[in-house]
Amino acid sequence: MRPLLGDEEALAVAEVVRSGWVAQGPRVAEFEAAFAERMGAGHGIATSSCTTALHLSLHVLGIGPGDEVVVPSFSFIATANAVRYCGATPVFADVDATTGNLTADTVAAVLTARTRAVILVHQAGVPADTAAIEAVCGGLPVVQDAACAAGSTYRGRPAGAGAWLATWSFHPRKLITTGEGGMITTDDGVLAARLRRLREHGMSVSAADRHAGGGAVVEAYTETGFNFRLTDIQAALGLVQLKRLDGIVARRRELAARYRLLLSEVDGLRAVADPPYGTTNYQSFWVLLDERIEISRNDLLAALAAGGVSARRGIMAAHTEPAYAGHPHAPLPVTELLTSRSVILPLHHELSAADQDRVVQELKDAVTAKTYGAAK
Known part of the structure; x- marks a missing residue:
C-alpha cells in the first residue's frame, strides 16, 4: 500500500x-460533517484512531466485566x-470462506446469555451482510468496524450507512489517510x-468552543x-483525501479487475471479489492458496x-497470537484456513500495468517451481 498524497494535502496542512x-x-468539525455526509450518516465524531473509536463505542454501550462481545478472530x-479495554471478554466467531466476514450463522453459534454486543467487521473493505447479522442478534447492539470500508457499498x-455505531480508520494503509486517526458515525x-x-475528557464545553466563546466560560466534567x-x-x-475517495476506489477496482x-x-x-x-473498495487484494498449490504461505512470501x-501475509487471526494464548474459543476452521493460506498482493493508486505483470509473474514462477518442480 502507498497512500495517495500530493501538493493539495501539503498546502492544506500548511494553512x-x-x-x-x-x-x-x-x-475537525468540518471533516466530521463532510465524512458523515459521504458515508450516509447523520453525525461524525473524529477520534485519534479506529481503535479508540471502537473502545469509545463499547464504553457508551456500557460494556464491562462479565460481558461478552462477539468478534471475528479474523481481523x-x-x-x-x-473489548478487553472495557474489561469484557471477546468471543471469537468464525467467518465466511469467500468474504472473510462474520455471517448470521457463525454469530448465532456463539451467542450466550452474557452476550452484550457484536462487532461486525467489513474485512479488507468487503462488506458484510449487515441486515442478516442484525436479524439474528435480536436487538443486541451491532457495532460496525468499518475501518477498511470507506468507499465500499x-x-x-x-x-456503514444506517449503523447505530460505525467506526472508521484513517491509517495510511486505508484508502484515505490522516496519518493516524479514526471516526465514529451515527444517526x-x-x-x-x-x-x-467523552473523547475530550468528558468536558461539557469543548476547548474549541470555549476559546471561540470570547468570554469567561467554565467547563464541567x-x-x-x-x-x-x-x-x-x-x-x-482528511478533507483533501475525502475529495479523492471516489477516484481512489475507481482506480483500485480497475486494478483489481486486471x-x-x-x-x-x-x-x-x-x-x-464483490459479494x-x-x-468492495479493494482496501486489500488477497488471494487464497488451495490444496493444489504446494508452496506454503510463508515460502511464497519469501519467494516474492x-x-x-x-507482499504480506493475509488477515491475521487474533486467537493464534501470543496475546490471546489460552483464550477459550469455539472451533474456527475457516479462520485458520484463511489466515494460513492467504497472501495480500501490492495494490495502490499508482500501481502500473508493468508492476502488476511483475507481481503476477513472480507469483506464477514461485507456485510453478514448487508445485511442478520447474526451475525459474
Whole structure:
C-alpha cells in the first residue's frame, strides 16, 4: 500500500499550521460533517484512531466485566483488544470462506446469555451482510468496524450507512489517510454529543468552543472521559483525501479487475471479489492458496520478496497470537484456513500495468517451481 498524497494535502496542512490552531478545532468539525455526509450518516465524531473509536463505542454501550462481545478472530487484533479495554471478554466467531466476514450463522453459534454486543467487521473493505447479522442478534447492539470500508457499498448504500455505531480508520494503509486517526458515525444526535464529550475528557464545553466563546466560560466534567482527539492538522489532510475517495476506489477496482484476469490462469488461486449484495473498495487484494498449490504461505512470501515484490501475509487471526494464548474459543476452521493460506498482493493508486505483470509473474514462477518442480 502507498497512500495517495500530493501538493493539495501539503498546502492544506500548511494553512492550518499558519493559523496557529493545530489542536482539535474548526477543521475537525468540518471533516466530521463532510465524512458523515459521504458515508450516509447523520453525525461524525473524529477520534485519534479506529481503535479508540471502537473502545469509545463499547464504553457508551456500557460494556464491562462479565460481558461478552462477539468478534471475528479474523481481523486486526485491535478489534478484540477494544473489548478487553472495557474489561469484557471477546468471543471469537468464525467467518465466511469467500468474504472473510462474520455471517448470521457463525454469530448465532456463539451467542450466550452474557452476550452484550457484536462487532461486525467489513474485512479488507468487503462488506458484510449487515441486515442478516442484525436479524439474528435480536436487538443486541451491532457495532460496525468499518475501518477498511470507506468507499465500499452495501445494498446500494455506503457500507456503514444506517449503523447505530460505525467506526472508521484513517491509517495510511486505508484508502484515505490522516496519518493516524479514526471516526465514529451515527444517526443518533444525543449519542453523538455524548461521544464528543467523552473523547475530550468528558468536558461539557469543548476547548474549541470555549476559546471561540470570547468570554469567561467554565467547563464541567460530567463523567470520566478520555483523550481520544483528532487534530486540525490531521483533519485538514482528511478533507483533501475525502475529495479523492471516489477516484481512489475507481482506480483500485480497475486494478483489481486486471489482477483477477491475470490470476485466472493460475490453478489453485482464488482472489477476493464483490459479494452479491455489495461492492468492495479493494482496501486489500488477497488471494487464497488451495490444496493444489504446494508452496506454503510463508515460502511464497519469501519467494516474492526475493523477486522484489512486497507482499504480506493475509488477515491475521487474533486467537493464534501470543496475546490471546489460552483464550477459550469455539472451533474456527475457516479462520485458520484463511489466515494460513492467504497472501495480500501490492495494490495502490499508482500501481502500473508493468508492476502488476511483475507481481503476477513472480507469483506464477514461485507456485510453478514448487508445485511442478520447474526451475525459474
